[in-house]
């Protein structure tokens with residue numbers, strides 16, 4: 001058994017080179033744009049790191065979709081380190097950021113095809129209340145960009 005001391009901090013541009021686990025080159029370009037929004041205060045973008053200070057997991061909180069809540073999105077843990085509790089740590093830190101802004105609700109959307117993530121959110125107190133069709137650009141293995149559409153369950157949690 002190995003125990004890791006984890007720290008959650010803001011993701012910065014220099015981290016992106018180490019975030020290949022989180023998605024395609026297109027996805028990381030989108031994350032870079034989110035870091036610009038973070039500098040404007042519209043989102044928080046977090047990284048969970050161990051001693052080497054390299055991101056093991058990343059994820060954001062967007063304050064624009066719901067003015068009275070923070071929306072958790074783009075959560076990803078390095079595949080080699082999933083199911084060790086790192087996602088739970090990241091969600092806890094994201095919820096703290098929401099509370100630090102004086103807000104008392106967290107929202108998250110999860111694809112119907114991702115029951116494991118949904119189970120984790122429900123275990124942490126999130127309650128499903130809606131389903132919505134969402135769409136975003138994805139990079140195919142040949143580098144082409146395709147529009148991906150998927151049905152997502154919306155969940156929310158009262159933080160206090």
Ligand SMILES: CC(C)(COP(=O)(O)OP(=O)(O)OC[C@H]1O[C@@H](n2cnc3c(N)ncnc32)[C@H](O)[C@@H]1OP(=O)(O)O)[C@@H](O)C(=O)NCCC(=O)NCCS
Nearest residue numbers: 075076077082083084085086087088109110116117119120
């Ligand atoms: C979804 C995701 C972010 C969750 O992060 P994670 O680090 O795997 O989550 P956790 O380890 O905190 O919890 C997941 C499971 O591990 C278990 N677990 C947590 N801590 C544990 C520990 N110390 N020892 C053993 N198991 C543990 C949890 O009980 C949970 O079990 P469950 O799946 O049966 O509910 C991550 O798996 C991921 O990146 N998946 C791919 C991308 C994705 O789906 N993103 C979310 C989009 S909405």
